[in-house]
Amino acid sequence: MKNTIRGAFVAASFAVLAQTAQAEEYRIGTASLGGAFFPMGQGISNLVNKYAGDGIDMVPIVTQGSVQNPRLVAQGEVELGITSANLAADAVAGAGAYDGSPMDLSALGPLHPSVLHMVVTDGSDIQTFADLKGKRVAVGPAGGGTMGFLNNMLPVYGLSLDDITPSFLSYGDGFSQLSDGNVDAALALSGYPAAAVMQAAASGKLRMIGMEADKLEQILSGNPAYSTFDISADVYDMDEDAQVLGVTNMLVVPADMDAGIVESIAAAIYDHLDEFAAENANARQIDKARASALAIDLHPGAAAYFAK
Known part of the structure; x- marks a missing residue:
């Protein structure tokens, strides 16, 4: 009997470990704790963790803010970054603060204006x-x-x-x-x-x-x-x-990020804006119609979501 119980416990433990191993952590670059980007990233992480499926876990990361976040995404330090439309355009073009260093980034979707x-x-x-x-x-x-x-x-x-x-x-x-x-x-x-x-x-x-x-x-x-x-x-x-x-703020991701993952993250956020707005005042200003007029191209996974 003891062996049976022990075997069942071990099997259950391996099942939990296997499920945990399947969940991939995605980091979202925000800003300092006192700014608007960190609570925005917290809210996005909560929605993704709740609605994007068992295979995706997201955590907000404190960063230096909107200028640094495109670099962190391009360098693989985070998988998503919050930035502004003008900086996203500069990052892709290798202009402004990113002079001479064009980055292969795509848009996941619009956020609140700054x-x-x-x-x-x-x-x-x-x-x-x-x-x-x-x-x-x-x-x-x-x-x-x-x-x-x-x-x-x-x-x-x-x-x-x-x-x-x-x-x-x-x-x-x-x-x-x-x-x-x-x-x-x-x-x-x-x-x-x-x-x-x-x-x-x-x-x-x-x-x-x-x-x-x-x-x-x-x-x-x-x-x-x-x-x-x-x-x-x-x-x-x-x-x-x-x-x-x-300027409209936005989420940027690597251009080569898996399209299915991007679509799942977009759905987790933009299908639940009412829930987001109830927790975050800035989220009340998110207009997902702005996805069609962002400063850089939508990622194919995001484009598939917004085309529905």
């Missing part, structure tokens, strides 16, 4: 982007997406990074410094409402920095992946609505 918050305290004399010259500016972390926008915007205004005093801080720290008066302006490329901006707004009234119409048009024409978004005044309890630059 908008460029350019914020000052309400009493500031800074009215437009041009007024940042000579000012102390919290520009976000060095590996974050804000710097990509700045590098494209500064030349339009005849400026360079040397014309401001940049502080490379997390968004939370940057906006705390703004509230404390240690910087004159704080920037954050983030989904909205952004926790860092909300926290600063609780300490005092804020205002968005504007851009002249001709400069905005020049920036948009030179950067096709950029869009404009309207932020209602009540989002951050400001006096006026604001039109801001932004």
Whole structure:
């Protein structure tokens, strides 16, 4: 009898081990713990683990953010990465931050938009982007997406990074410094409402920095992946609505990733957006119709899913 029980236990143990061995771990590159990308990656991982099948396990990985993630995917350090449309296009072309290093990446699907918050305290004399010259500016972390926008915007205004005093801080720290008066302006490329901006707004009234119409048009024409978004005044309890630059975030994967796996992951995410939105405010802004207008080609597995 003991041998029978022992044999059954051993058989069951091997069955569990075999099932575990069949499950392949997929890592998704996010960003720092304080940003919007990490909880987005957590939510995606939860959906994939719940709905994609027993053969797929996904875990969110802390990274330096949207600039680094395409590199990590291309190098095989992670299997998926969250980045912005402009950076995905640059990565595939080997341009911008990836100059000379084109990457073989494909899109899995769209995520929420990130908008460029350019914020000052309400009493500031800074009215437009041009007024940042000579000012102390919290520009976000060095590996974050804000710097990509700045590098494209500064030349339009005849400026360079040397014309401001940049502080490379997390968004939370940057906006705390703004509230404390240690910087004159704080920037954050983030989904909205952004926790860092909300926290600063609780300490005092804020205002968005504007851009002249001709400069905005020049920036948009030179950067096709950029869009404009309207932020209602009540989002951050400001006096006026604001039109801001932004970009659609997206998931990138290796171009040679198995099409069946990609389709399963896409279905796990986009078939359950209501569940995702109930747990993550930024997920409420995901529009899967944007899959047809991303900055790089959809992976064949993703294309098969969105064609259904």
